[in-house]
Amino acid sequence: MEVTTNTGLPQLNAPAPAFDAVTTHGRKTLEDYKGKWLVLFSHPADFTPVCTTEFIGFQNRKADFDAMNCELLGLSIDSHHSHIAWELNIKQNFGVEIEFPIIADLDMKVATAYGMVHPGAADTSAVRATFIIDPEGILRAMVYYPMSNGRQIDEFVRLVEAMQTSDANxxxxxxxxxxxxxxxxxxxxxxxxxxxxxxxxxxxxxxxxxxxxxx
Structure with missing residues (x-):
């Protein structure tokens, strides 16, 4: 069996791919997060049930990420206006206000740089990928989930805390x-x-x- 590797995918313990993107909180770059930890996560599409539960889950743990000097940044291949409408919909239907930015990645530049698009899963959607980037811009962890199953947000809180503990000690x-x-x-x-x-x-x-x- 022939095995091929995609060397264009991001690598652990290497600099995370730079980005400059429009978000629901204005334009954001990777450099904006210098000095902080960052959890960058993609979702397949706005206004979908599994993604909605994940965004609510990340928001519910935002205070824990904040306490660890860790920012949250979502992404999907949807428009800026779609993200805004979805945030308002979540607030109206679930009583949860999403307080972290979401990248509008219509040109798929960020998704492609981070290996978020897997043709075997979906050609035009980003899979459920999560990337943890340290304060120096180094990619420290990445986790992929299938389209059908949501992430456990507690694990990413635990993982950030564990990596910070390992670094400090x-x-x-x-x-x-x-x-x-x-x-x-x-x-x-x-x-x-x-x-x-x-x-x-x-x-x-x-x-x-x-x-x-x-x-």
Whole structure:
């Protein structure tokens, strides 16, 4: 079986693709988010039920993202006026006011740069893609969902918090890590260091390669 790769797609730990786009909050560029974390997420279309639940979900957790110095930015291949009308519709029907900007990507430039359009899913819609960009403009995480199923917004809150914790403490985090849980210490670089770590009592070690600690 022949396997092909698209080198034009964004890469983890590389600079996120730059953009300059019209949004519901005016023109926005990637540079505008310098010094902040950014969750950039695409949705297939305005006025669709699954996307509506996701936007409500992101808005309901906006205060948590704000507390982590993290901005939200939506995108779809719909017009600026469609986005505005959809926001008003959500406010009228669900009582939720969307307070973050939405990119109107009619020319598909941002969606193409970020690999949001997958012909196998839909030719003219952006799939449910989520990109987490750090304050230096580096792409740190990307997650894709099928058209039929909505994202769990809590996971993106958890992931941003976990990455910020790893950056601040030079550590890793285990499966389903939550704030207050123990973190994973980087593996020992030498046999001597591994032996000393096991004997020090400073860490909780299951074995030389698996040690955790509380922050």
């Amino acid at each position: 030079a550590c890793a985090t285990p499966e389903n890590w939550r704030k207050g849980d123990k973190v994973i210490v980087p593996p020992a670089a030498t046999a001597e260091e591994a032996k000393a770590r096991m004997e020090s009592g400073e860490y909780e070690c299951k074995d030389f390669y698996f040690c955790t600690k509380s922050l």
